[in-house]
Amino acid sequence: MIDFRNADGTKFTDARAAAFKAIFDRLKTDKVLSRVVSKWSGMPYQVPPITANDLPYMQVTLAAGPIAVATPNAHNAVLTVEISYAVNAAGADQETGWIDLINLYAHVEMAINPFGDLAWLRSAVAQADATAVVKGQPTFTAQGFTSVPLPEINAIAGKCTLSVPLKIDTCRS
Numbered sequence: 001m002i003d004f005r006n007a008d009g010t011k012f013t014d015a016r017a018a019a020f021k022a023i024f025d026r027l028k029t030d031k032v033l034s035r036v037v038s039k040w041s042g043m044p045y046q047v048p049p050i051t052a053n054d055l056p057y058m059q060v061t062l063a064a065g066p067i068a069v070a071t072p073n074a075h076n077a078v079l080t081v082e083i084s085y086a087v088n089a090a091g092a093d094q095e096t097g098w099i100d101l102i103n104l105y106a107h108v109e110m111a112i113n114p115f116g117d118l119a120w121l122r123s124a125v126a127q128a129d130a131t132a133v134v135k136g137q138p139t140f141t142a143q144g145f146t147s148v149p150l151p152e153i154n155a156i157a158g159k160c161t162l163s164v165p166l167k168i169d170t171c172r173s
Contacts, residue, residue: 023081023164024042027112033107037056039057046050054062057157077165085157101145105160
């Protein structure tokens, strides 16, 4: 990991990086997901290659999100987190693959709990940057029922998108 430092030598972590890490950690430590998911990654499905033994598999990555001027010193930035997962669809699981995919997505929603107490997310952002603010509720902008066939391992995958609105100060003052 690159050791970014401010001009005064203090460690630098962008509020968006802190929010991403908090979301990834929240998913990995969820009571249900931590028990059910076999393999976690921040890399796409095929890097590294996954096998049937890795299922259910969950990947947490980033995508480009909108950014706009909020004040002369700050941006309104949307951190867009893509959460992808794959479940077994072979043999007896062929009939239940879609049910497993829907249930896995439901537990992602419950782990993030965008309408609940977001102290875990606000705290992570504030620790990284006292001037940064989580502006409102994180929003799932795409449900995770997309059909992504993984025929080489008889699996199906889905991907949901989570948008986290942030106000961040981008000045080096």
